Amino acid sequence: MKRFLETGNFAITEGAILAGCRFFCGYPITPATELAEAMSKRLPQEGGVYLQAEDECAAMHLCIGASLGGMKSMTATSGPGFILYADPYGWALGCEMPLVVVNSGRVGPVSGITGAPGQGEFYLTRYPTQGGNFECITLAPNSAQEAMAMVVEAFYLSERFRMPITVLVDQLITDGFEDITVPESEEEMRQMGFKTWPRAFCAGPDFYPFTDDLDIPPVQMGSGAGGMCSDWTPTVEGYDIEEVDAHHKHAYRLIYKVRNHRDMFNHLYEKKFMDDDPELVVVSYGTPSRVVNTAVDQARARGLKVGALRLINLWPFPDEHFARKAKYLAVELNWDGQLVREVQRAATKDAEVHFLGSCGDLPTIPDLLENFEKLLKNQPLTRKGWELEAW
């Protein structure tokens, strides 16, 4: 194994290469630019191809094309580019094309602030395209090292589920420098828990089975087997059809191949001080969770019964974590409250759900501690005064 003091962009690049990614297409955007730059340097060394597209919409379509030809592919962007993925994301979901998408969140809406972290695409990673009738898988690491692991995992899942997978990070993870360990052999990859899955291809004649089965090889162009896929509702063979029965079968597959195999990824979370029925459960993902974890440690040292739940698998949302009657506090990098809505939906009826937002800046440990104490004393949360009292 080799250690580096490097950025999350570096870690993600190395993770992708370890997972077998040999095609990357992107468009420069802060804070994912260095990821594209690292790919442009590293992929040719590994016999892979880096391309720069005319926009993000094209970038993901090029990745689709390369994947359609049998190459493991990845693209990376930030919020303003992620929204331009809507079109190809839908295609990749519908055509069941494996692909990994990295989104490094910055402050929005629109261009917002380029060099500050945000978490404004929580729901967008659930609904990255229009039309509904699908499930998505999103993984949200909170460090450079974990980002590497989750990119490897995303490639693994994308091949087995035959679908695009989003890795949701933020500016602090991609741009921040951290201690990173890179495995140098397959044995070391195994030691680090990195799993890979080879690309197989569907030799035809059928495009898909209307089952929830995993490990169905994707269609590949160029084999001459007569493989077909399209943006239309497909028949089993891949022909386009305008029939609701055919649509129902296709939708069943897109939804239930994910819902029925949640055991493949629902172990991806971290719990801290959750074994003694904490009165307050602090829920977060990504970079804020690092501050939350420290704050919860300090709260425990003060004798406060606070626990921390950090989600790595964001979608499908892991409802099972919210069955206990407790106070939940969602800490997020946005002012509008996104994760909190899902917590409120998933939590038992007699649970209390609260929200603490910030954007561009992480919450501070004193702020968090103050709010933990107030919630435990049934006092209203500290507000700056200009935001709404309740989210």
Next chain:
Amino acid sequence: MQYSSSALIQKYLRSRKIPSTACSGCGLGINHKVVVQAVDELGLGPADIIWGTSIGCAGRQTFGTWQGDGFAGTHGRVYAIARGLRIALPPEKKIICTVGDGDAFGIGLLHLIHCARSNVDMTIIVNDNLGYQSTGGQFGFTTPQGVKTDSSPYGMFEHNLMSEGMDVMHILKGAGATFLARHVAMDGPRAVESVKKAILNRGFSLVHMPYPCPTNFASRELGSRNQVNIYRWIKQRAKPLGQEDANTVWATGVWYDATDSRPEFSEHIWASVGKIRRTGAL
């Protein structure tokens, strides 16, 4: 035509999709046959070609017709998908995309230009039915000036890619395309010859093929769905290059042939990657 349609269909197309569900009198089938005949005359088989399609009449009616591998892109993006696919395909495999005018010259123009810029080995057949006909008949970006459509009830007066002496071919040539031709559906063997050259070019080729739409275009502009009227209307406005007159909208023939004059995209990329891998530099 040299071959009967049924022989070509049996050899290259899928009986499930041919005949297509195109409207009565639609000219798309003629263009489709021109392309398949060109493939046949080149001695290529279904496995030699990956067939891409787009959204709209041209894309929907040709998707799934090819016996070999085929895919349909989202609206305007088939060029970007094909560009990525080109990287993954062996160089001897050919990509042909049958697309519409709205797809290529409207929503997809940016991606099309970048395929021309990088000289991707692909043949784009733009089946131009003079507007957006699958949505009922609105004008497009190569619709002749003055014609009445559902979205130009007073006559089409917006400047477009074929007005005021402009020609969409200039844009594509300037962007780096290495083979460009234009033929109306009535050009028959001349069109087949151009499509053959387009396929043989190891680079970006585009053939612009206006064809008649009796159902929507003709019913609005000519007040009739009589197929003869719209076929005649198009034929009167098409002349071979160099023989144009005041009424000519479409100058037909090989518009630009710079076959093999520039390195092809994927070959160039792979050669560069290979060199970097071997030597660490270009």
